[in-house]
Amino acid sequence: MPRIGKPTDLSNRILRLSLGSEAANRELRWMKEAIYEARPKISSVDFDATLKSYVKRRATGTPLTYVLGTQPFGPLSIKCRPPTLIPRPETEDWVTRLGQVISSVQSGSQSPISVLDICTGTGCIPMLLSCTSRSPITALGVDISEAAVNLAKENVTEAGLSGRIQIIKGDLFDDTFVRTVLSKATSQDGFDVITSNPPYIPQEEYDRLPPSVKHYEDQLALLGDRQGSGEADGLSFYHRIAELISKENLVRDGGILAVEHGLGQSAAVQNIISNALGHRVRRLEAWKDQWEKERAVVAFL
Numbered sequence: 001m002p003r004i005g006k007p008t009d010l011s012n013r014i015l016r017l018s019l020g021s022e023a024a025n026r027e028l029r030w031m032k033e034a035i036y037e038a039r040p041k042i043s044s045v046d047f048d049a050t051l052k053s054y055v056k057r058r059a060t061g062t063p064l065t066y067v068l069g070t071q072p073f074g075p076l077s078i079k080c081r082p083p084t085l086i087p088r089p090e091t092e093d094w095v096t097r098l099g100q101v102i103s104s105v106q107s108g109s110q111s112p113i114s115v116l117d118i119c120t121g122t123g124c125i126p127m128l129l130s131c132t133s134r135s136p137i138t139a140l141g142v143d144i145s146e147a148a149v150n151l152a153k154e155n156v157t158e159a160g161l162s163g164r165i166q167i168i169k170g171d172l173f174d175d176t177f178v179r180t181v182l183s184k185a186t187s188q189d190g191f192d193v194i195t196s197n198p199p200y201i202p203q204e205e206y207d208r209l210p211p212s213v214k215h216y217e218d219q220l221a222l223l224g225d226r227q228g229s230g231e232a233d234g235l236s237f238y239h240r241i242a243e244l245i246s247k248e249n250l251v252r253d254g255g256i257l258a259v260e261h262g263l264g265q266s267a268a269v270q271n272i273i274s275n276a277l278g279h280r281v282r283r284l285e286a287w288k289d290q291w292e293k294e295r296a297v298v299a300f301l
């Protein structure tokens, strides 16, 4: 292991100034671990130079995950880079729970559960479902962003899941969306499960986001008001998803629709789903996250 000398002391001082000593010590430890993990035989000189560059980026506001390059997500280590959204712990929470639900609902089934993940970002949702569900999963992840699609493909490949998860580029609001995804579905009746963590932040809230979010993560991944729609409540994506499911065979009867939403949006999202899908919804559940905040709506069809 390279000797850790003066540059690290200096790095420590710089980070302490911007983060406070407790967080600085913790983050420096993670940075060092990440450097060794990526390059176990790194020389002292290269180690110090890499650490300095990490500290510089962090001290000037780059989110830690982008500095380290990965985010833990359940048992997975998800590769992350700007501007693709960093997977959040609250997403990990409901997706883990969904994996358990899928396992119990589908227990005994030998054929794989098909999942469509709309707005897939890093691909973290279908990847975690593949790990947490006891039933075998095949999934299609779709995103409008080229950067996200490339990153998700890398993540899926590195996790050894490319035989089970396919990632494609697509725009939920495009007329060809349904035709494209259904051409990849294994059944004409649609997918077994649809998941989505779409952009859901209203414009007014987006304008007030801290620079650590707004300057690094894609506006496309955050802003829930579709441009030109006149909507200002962050709910454009839920209207579109519910509309498509009501008109097309996107999800089969007996299937599940699970969507994440922002704080205070649960009732509105439940209304959008029940109004659009009506009698097709057998049960609608509002799931809370690990901080007891309503975070996901799950419709059992």
Ligand SMILES: C[S@@+](CC[C@H](N)C(=O)[O-])C[C@H]1O[C@@H](n2cnc3c(N)ncnc32)[C@H](O)[C@@H]1O
Pocket: 084, 085, 086, 087, 088, 091, 118, 119, 120, 121, 122, 123, 124, 125, 142, 143, 144, 145, 148, 170, 171, 172, 173, 196, 197, 198, 199, 200, 218, 220, 221, 222
């Ligand atoms: C909130 S992020 C979620 C990413 C990931 N699923 C997660 O949970 O970390 C929303 C994603 O939606 C994608 N997106 C935005 N508009 C879209 C559209 N019209 N069609 C498909 N994907 C879109 C963004 O590129 C972004 O990756």
